[in-house]
Amino acid sequence: MKKRYWLSVWILLFTVGCAEKSTPWQWQLPPGFSPPPTPADNPMTVEKVTLGEKLFFDPQLSGNGTQACASCHKPEHAFSEARTTSIGSTGEKHFRNALSLTNVAYNATYTWAHPELKTLERQILIPLYNENPVEMGATQQEIKILQRLQNDTAYQQLFSAAFPQTSRLFTMDNTVKALASYVRSLVSFNSRFDRYAYYGEDILNDRELRGLELFMSERLECKHCHSGFNFSLSTVHAGTTSSVRGFHNTGLYAEQSAVEFDRGVFAITGEERDKGLFRPPTLRNIAYTAPYMHDGSIATLEAVINFYAAGGREVSDGKYVGDGRLHKNKSVFLHGFEITEEEKLDLVAFLLTLSDESFVGDK
Template structure:
């Protein structure tokens, strides 16, 4: 081959490689969105890729991500419970009490803020830092042992290759930042849209029982008024997608406590007040989504209400009257609660109908989807 021909051939090969690389880089992520779901918001510095999702799934289930190697994200977020844990409040890897209930993660990609009452955690990447690195309370306890944790991952034959695939442009991709990015990417795929309620909205008139249909009318009606806060596609007023602007963060006080007669909440659980110091924000928390709610008991930010029936009693009473213990006080009389939380009557049948509707929000495919399950073989699960 002549020098000129060799140069021409080399140039063509190089151009083809560059075009292939660019095409791969520009190929959009193939979202598996339930019918009617918009594309979630994704930060520009962490575009979705299948490789990041795969890596994030391994990290989510890996107990070696905690400082002492005893807990994983999945320890408090179990798939069978719609990624909640069935406890009132969890305990961290070193035995620290965590004051707030572990929420379910269905459709967490669409929330405008994360955790129960932090107005500045507006991405899953930021949220992941809380359980991983926070020390008060200490949850996974990765912060003071970061180098040790990362070394554990480097010593596992899986992770160097998984990180190279997920972050191919980085010479040393196994970093703290990329742990957060991969975890966030996996969590954005936890999409739930196959419940009987969803099927009914898509035209399957028999997907809901007659009782659930009556309960839906109550839920979205002016007597129960549930929909004022539990609105939109995921039944929460906290919502963000790719094409929506981030709206003003919304937090609500539901009259759960009134320990001083002026609306005070327990000192370790004051809600938005913890961040703003404003009296009006005492006891205000993010409105939780209700998808799969029948699987995520107990309820409220501190897990202090055990069943859906008790949740209905709380709202029909217009708040909770705590008559014993350290938090005695009548939340029904709180001057800080949302005025929509007011007493109203439900018959026995109407209560059953509302429960039937809430149970119709359960997506059994979601809690059994193998793509969300523990990727480690049972004998080798960390």
């Protein structure tokens, strides 16, 4: 990714003086695939993606200048993180694990549990301005942040190239649009599964194929929540919308009385039926994105399989004691299942075929 950035910068610096039009972004997708949705007021261009990439990795974007987007969304972890939950620029601990950004532009909704958040441009405002807890800490720091960027010669060139017909270059709106463009560009379709499913290569071995069959089976029911080309029920592409309410309670916790307990979608809607509901994330690049679940409370893929085989879990000690398997909102698809140790190996083998080494390498 860094190599791509510096090559793009060189091209931009060479051409910016005479450029009148932006360069349309060219999607690298499997045959017949549609690109993700793109807002009419923020079309994808090479110049905006290049600017957004630099901003994404730059701690100057945080209020105190210490944290970048990439501090929590690390390329080597498929733009997720190895921490259980994130830590903001002021040291405050977040209550959720940072989601992978793999194919994030295809999401129907954003964050773990917000049914009304449907564009990257709106989603990016949350880590920038969130105050409970503080993440990037941009609230009331916009002038300071923009001044830092404006004082950087590279940014002067990059903003000019990204927004060639804009009188005010250094604005938070332009910054967000560039960030959204870069994050929207993070597509991953170069896994062994992709080569098997979309390019016709006979590349999966017997164990992996058995794992695929298990994944698609009614016994395990994985496919009901992790469906489609992005292995997530919450998926759209250009020209489509999603009418599916893509949130589920997996029986991770019993309902709690603690004020700080994370109730998922309920925090947005206030509806009883939404207690404990979260969006199923993509399974693409799942080998790189441990720990798992919205709070990072399950460490390995093998432990995740055991959790679903049990139909949820009972927490016997600690802060949130109770039997999540008995939660009244638990998904009807989470009824538990019998699975042998050999079948677990098969299922993990299949999940590993969703790894795209080119996506996490050379970033």
